[in-house]
Amino acid sequence: xxxxxxxxxxxxxxxxxxxxxxxxxxxxxxxxxxxxxxxxxxxxxxxxxxxxxxxxxxxxxxxxxxxxxxxxxxxxxxxxxxxxxxxxxxxxxxxxxxxxxxxxxxxxxxxxxxxxxxxxxxxxxxxxxxxxxxxxxxxxxxxxxxxxxxxxxxxxxxxxxxxxxxxxxxxxxxxxxxxxxxxxxxxxxxxxxxxxxxxxxxxxxxxxxxxxxxxxxxxxxxxxxxxxxxxxxxxxxxxxxxxxxxxxxxxxxxxxxxxxxxxxxxxxxxxxxxxxxxxxxxxxxxxxxxxxx
Numbered sequence: 001x002x003x004x005x006x007x008x009x010x011x012x013x014x015x016x017x018x019x020x021x022x023x024x025x026x027x028x029x030x031x032x033x034x035x036x037x038x039x040x041x042x043x044x045x046x047x048x049x050x051x052x053x054x055x056x057x058x059x060x061x062x063x064x065x066x067x068x069x070x071x072x073x074x075x076x077x078x079x080x081x082x083x084x085x086x087x088x089x090x091x092x093x094x095x096x097x098x099x100x101x102x103x104x105x106x107x108x109x110x111x112x113x114x115x116x117x118x119x120x121x122x123x124x125x126x127x128x129x130x131x132x133x134x135x136x137x138x139x140x141x142x143x144x145x146x147x148x149x150x151x152x153x154x155x156x157x158x159x160x161x162x163x164x165x166x167x168x169x170x171x172x173x174x175x176x177x178x179x180x181x182x183x184x185x186x187x188x189x190x191x192x193x194x195x196x197x198x199x200x201x202x203x204x205x206x207x208x209x210x211x212x213x214x215x216x217x218x219x220x221x222x223x224x225x226x227x228x229x230x231x232x233x234x235x236x237x238x239x240x241x242x243x244x245x246x247x248x249x250x251x252x253x254x255x256x257x258x259x260x261x262x263x264x265x266x267x268x269x270x271x272x273x274x275x276x277x278x279x280x281x282x283x284x285x286x287x288x289x290x291x292x293x
Contacts, residue, residue, distance in 0.1 A: 001031075003040040013047050014142040014196040023048055047140065055138065056243045057292045062134050071104065074289045075134075078248075079103055082236065083126040085250045086229045089257075092119045099123055118157050125153050129233055137240040140200065143192055146222075149233055153226050164224075171224040178262065182221035191220045210238045211271055215264040235275075245286065245293050247278035 004012075009029075010020040024032045024039040028048035032041045058074070065075035084092075084099040093114050094102075101109040102123050108115070129152050136145065151168030154160055160167045170188040174181075183191050199205075199213050217231050232249060239246035249257045253274055260271025286293050 002043040004043050006039050006041065009041045009045070011193065012142075012144075013140070014144075014193060015047075015200065016197050054243070056240070058245070058286065059134070059137055059240050061289070061291055062240075066131060066134055074285060074291060076103070077285060077289075079127055079130055081250075082130060082232075082248050083123055085248055086232050087119065087122060087126060088251050089249065089254050090226075090228055092116075092122065094119045094123060103127060118159075121157050122153060125155060125157075126229065128152050129229075130236075133233055133237040133240070137237060139241075141196065141234065141237065141241075143189075143196065146192070146230065146234070149230050150223050150226055153229060159225060166224060170222050173224065175221055175224060177218065177221050177227070178258070180219075182219060188220060188222045192222055195220065205238070205242045207244065207275075208268065208272065210235055210242070210244075211264070211268075211275060213238065215261050215271070218261055245279050245283055247275055247282050249275070249278055250281070253278055 006020045010017045023029050029045050062075050065073045080100050084096045129149050147168050154167040159165045166172050171185050195216050214231050214235050221227050236246045256274040260274050263270045
């Protein structure tokens, strides 16, 4: 049996060392034992199992429709709307109808000279990312989960052929967003660890906590590319996991969304109002599909 230290266990699952130590002391990590003053934890040990989480009517419906591949329901609508809008914000040239056609038929349909292969691949990959967050909605988000989303989003794209790009891993080269500097590559892991520890220290997550997490993530800008889409996927995940109505930032909200991120910290209302407006639109869909919220 191989063992790891408290610090290694904490890093693996994105928790503080104190929390990991407390789990050991409370007997919540199976197989962990104390030798002198040092805890030894089985390398394959997982986080303590929490009480069964109540699953919201929306998450229940999303999982049911995903499993049955039901067309025309909230799962179908969410896949198309979230994928189209999030990709379009980042420059995808595919139309809503092309996105719908890819999801429904796994073919592209009508193409033009402007159709880019990467747009097609990232659309298919984004569908898989949404499936991933539906499956893991009640799981604690870790760095490994975030990296997995990036790997899924960028697999088989032209970026994945660039050795320096680091698909599924943190950036290797410095980058900026909107003309603003972001976290240096060598500091990303520590900043991401701090972000997750701070988020999971909140006893009751509120709407603004999810927005604050998103802004901090975007300012860290942990990946070479794809940060916006990963961030918006995570917000959807966090809403599902905290029994909040999720939301989709649409193209028409794009500039308000950017303004909100830029001003977060001194005028929080910009981003809050934008996301609440998006949430109201998603609530209309829930009402149409008769899903309680």
